[in-house]
Amino acid sequence: MSSKKDRMFDFKNVEELQTFITPLGKIMPAKRTGLSGREQRRLKTAVKMARQLALLSYGVQ
Amino acid sequence: MTNKIHTYQAVFLLDNEEVRKGFNQAKDWVQACLEKHNVDVKVLRLWGERALAYPIGSRQRATYLLGWVEASGEAVNEAKREMYLVGPAFRIMFLRADEIPAEEMAFGIEAIDDSAVEVPDEIEEFEMIEEDVAEEAAESKTEEKTEENIDEQAGEKAADSSDESEAVAAGEENKEN
Incomplete structure (x- = not known):
């Protein structure tokens, strides 16, 4: 178990979320982000909420 | 509930x-x-x-x-x-x-x-592009007009100077005579 504090993601912080998004608009896998399972799930939720509010795009056409 | x-x-x-x-x-x-x-x-x-x-x-x-x-x-x-x-x-x-x-x-x-x-x-992008094109066209038109004006002015000046030179030449001929 890691000693680091669990990372939280805010859907309003678009710049931070964009670092975990591929150029095609997909969420990067945990293998690439280096996040724990719980953090990756938080990231997924934040990205999906940001997409719903049109802060992030669903993908590149 | x-x-x-x-x-x-x-x-x-x-x-x-x-x-x-x-x-x-x-x-x-x-x-x-x-x-x-x-x-x-x-x-x-x-x-x-x-x-x-x-x-x-x-x-x-x-x-x-x-x-x-x-x-x-x-x-x-x-x-x-x-x-x-x-x-x-x-x-x-x-x-x-x-x-x-x-x-x-x-x-x-x-x-x-x-x-x-x-x-x-x-303003949609294409509208902005159309505006830019229209502005460029207007600018090029004004540039053409100014160039034409300059040419006309230069032509008039040249005509004036040729008249003057002709008059001077005529005057010199009269003096010789």
């Missing part, structure tokens, strides 16, 4: 057409709608006006309103339902939160001047 009160973070996307008529008017409508459905509004403030990541309907930009409210799930759903039917908000999101952050509580129900909210006109 339980009527337990929860804290929610709320985000409203306001139509810029409505915001242009008056930001406070649109914000007051959202607040009134929430309060009508027994939603206790703690914070309601402008988050910003920004471009949408993808067009929603014909909208390319929107004004974001951020709020923190306390209400039951049922009240939130009713308010949401009404807001989707009428009013300036075209997209709404309520998110359960543990508590309202202190820095957000400091904002309260923010009242700002309508003129402080800058809402640019939604």
Whole structure:
């Protein structure tokens, strides 16, 4: 178990979320982000909420 | 169904057409709608006006309103339902939160001047391109006209100078005679 504090993601912080998004608009896998399972799930939720509010795009056409 | 009160973070996307008529008017409508459905509004403030990541309907930009409210799930759903039917908000999101952050509580129900909210006109890209092309064409026309004027002036000057030289030559001939 890691000693680091669990990372939280805010859907309003678009710049931070964009670092975990591929150029095609997909969420990067945990293998690439280096996040724990719980953090990756938080990231997924934040990205999906940001997409719903049109802060992030669903993908590149 | 339980009527337990929860804290929610709320985000409203306001139509810029409505915001242009008056930001406070649109914000007051959202607040009134929430309060009508027994939603206790703690914070309601402008988050910003920004471009949408993808067009929603014909909208390319929107004004974001951020709020923190306390209400039951049922009240939130009713308010949401009404807001989707009428009013300036075209997209709404309520998110359960543990508590309202202190820095957000400091904002309260923010009242700002309508003129402080800058809402640019939604000009589509092709229109902008057309305008640029028209401007360039106008500029090139004016340049052509100025060049023509310069040529004409140069031609007139040349004609004048040739007349003068002819007159001088005629004068010299007369002197010789």
